[in-house]
Amino acid sequence: MKGDNQEKLINFLLNAHSFVDSNSLAKELNVSTKTIYRLVKRINDYYKEPLIISEKGKGYRIDDREYIEQHEIGQFHQNDLLSPIERRNMITKDLLLISPKSISLFNIVERYYISESVLNSDEKKIEEMLNQFNLVLERKNRHLSIKGGESDIRHALLELIGEGKLSNLSAYNGMDETEDRDSHFVQEQINTIENYKNIIIPYPYNVNIFSHLYILIMRFRKRGVINEDKSRETQELLKLKNEYQSFYRTSDMVIGNIEKYLHTQLPDNERIYLFEYLISSRFETQNYQEDMKYSNDVIEITNALIEGASGELNHSFKNADLEQQLLKHVKPMLNRIEHRLLVKNTLIEQIKIEYPIVFNVISNITNQISETYAIKKINQDEIGFLTLYFAKELERNPKKIKTLITCTTGIGTSELLKTKIDRNVPEIDIIDVKSSFDLTEEDLQKIDLIISTVHIPEVKTIPIVVISAMFNKNDQIKLRKMIEMLGDDNE
Structure with a gap:
């Protein structure tokens, strides 16, 4: 659990790009502020220079230069500084690489500077991890070994080794x-x-x-x-x-x-x-035709993702470009699921932090798809990749705030105000221009915001921003603040 919280803390601070106070961090990780202090100390003890910088009154932030230096170089901590999770992963990786051969308990204890009682505890955790890959940890004659099918062993190795060492091997110390x-x-x-x-x-x-x-x-x-x-x-x-x-x-x-x-x-x-x-990967080229043949299942699952996300996220994702991108992704994804092939998503924790609502929506939709089409459950790594397609679409085409402009001084003034807002505030989608005396309940059901040149006390269900008909700098600032508030409410 400590190792998990350390990773969550680092990922959260990497995503923050600035100082975060201990109360916010404690709330995010669902721990106490004292635990945050201990986690920071434990993480910093791993590095020659502190990875997490703290400043009184500001909180904590990641030293980007130290993080890049340590992780791009691929530098490993000394064995006596390994966290329990890191130690268990390295022991498991060593056993997987030589499976079904074994390693003596003496060699493991000596290499990682641990007692046999600690190793006994590690074995239980390793067994739990191996269960998900249908593998068995076996102790015999004071030796440990891993038994199981070759494809399962390689799935476990892919999970443990990850992208870092394999994508930058020439820099591995x-x-x-x-x-x-x-x-x-x-x-x-x-x-x-x-x-x-x-x-x-x-x-x-x-x-x-x-x-x-x-x-x-x-x-x-x-x-x-x-x-x-x-x-x-x-x-x-x-x-x-x-x-x-x-x-x-x-x-x-x-x-x-x-x-x-x-x-x-x-x-x-x-x-x-x-x-x-190969048949479970995606390729890019204008001349490649094989990935243009889509089965009915691929087409239907793609449509289910688009329709489900459109309904749950209240945003229309129905466009040809996104559909083609998803078709090209879903086809090899189904092959991966069928053949139990793992594509490691190294950004998964950051995706869940940055796009939590989209991730949860896509997760629920894929659960329904798995039941409907009788396919194996889609794992979090795959859900993370799918999430990015929809998150990118939302960022490229953000939801506009449906707005009604109303004015008591005449429709002509309202139309002038509409023109100025259209030109200066692209986040606003002006649905209608009406006199404040003509507002009906039906009008209010279609909109997210009212922009008015006078206060309208009888309207309480819809946010109202009151500005001048000339739409000066102060009015623009006031409207911008309202847009930010509405954006926060929708997250």
Whole structure:
């Protein structure tokens, strides 16, 4: 729990871009202000220079330079400074890489400077984590090992290793010459795929394929050729191979390159693993036609997302550009869900902090989609990617405030005011211009705001901003403040 709160605190401060007081942080993390103080101290103890700066009367903020330096370089903390979560993740990663081989308890205790009682506690947490991947932690003859299917082991490795080390391997301090050479070789294979297919593999799919191939090589380096799982050559796969023949040829070519690089023959399943990743990725090119064929399920699920979000967020998302973007995303997403392929979303915590309402709405819609179309539950990483499409659309086309202009001095004055507001305040959508004497209940049901040149005491359900007919600088400031208040209420 402490490790989770540390991550939440760092993500929240990164997103704030300025000082945040301890009360606000305590409320956000649902902890006490004393806990915030302890979390900050614990985080800062990991770094040579404090990561979180505090100033009396202002609160806390992230030292951006220190954060970038530590995380872009890929610097790891010394083992004696690791948090319990970091330590358990590193132990699990080591065991996964050599699975089904084992590591002695003595080696683990000595490497991480912990007692056996602490290791016993770690084992329980590791077992809980492995359950979600259908993997088992086994202790035998004072050795630990992880047992399970090869695809499950790689899913767990993708989750644990994450993007940081795999996307910037040349900067990883602990990398030896062989690992550096491996990373360059894998990047060459990504280039080979793009050149052969005349496509561009965008983020995060390029990182996902890179991670998969790099983990394949890491596994070989640590424990040699891995025995095949049960063959993945199913009737469904045969249909996919027939539909995407060029992708299977690409997979065959790349795995053949890896076999030459490692001077060994790899199991046939390796070609199928890579093929599944390729057909579950999104590509960009004007000449690429295969991703333009959409099944009825892809079209219906895309429409369900657009219609559901439009209704829940009170914003029309029905436009051709967003529909095409979502179709291109949903098609490989369904392949990923079907083949249990993980695309790690490293921005997920920041997405949930910055777009909480949109994320929750998309999460609810995807739950309904899973039930309706009998597909596996869509995970948070995928929901985060979908959230970004709708968040971008909202930022590009923000909801306008439906406004009624009213004036007692005549419609001509109101029309003049309408022209000035149209020109200077794009956030306002003027629905109608009326005399204050002609307002009806029906008028009030259609609007979010009334702009008037006189006070209207009998209207209490709709916010009113009173300005002059000349719409001077003070009037503009007053209207801007009202728009900000209405925006805050809608968040």
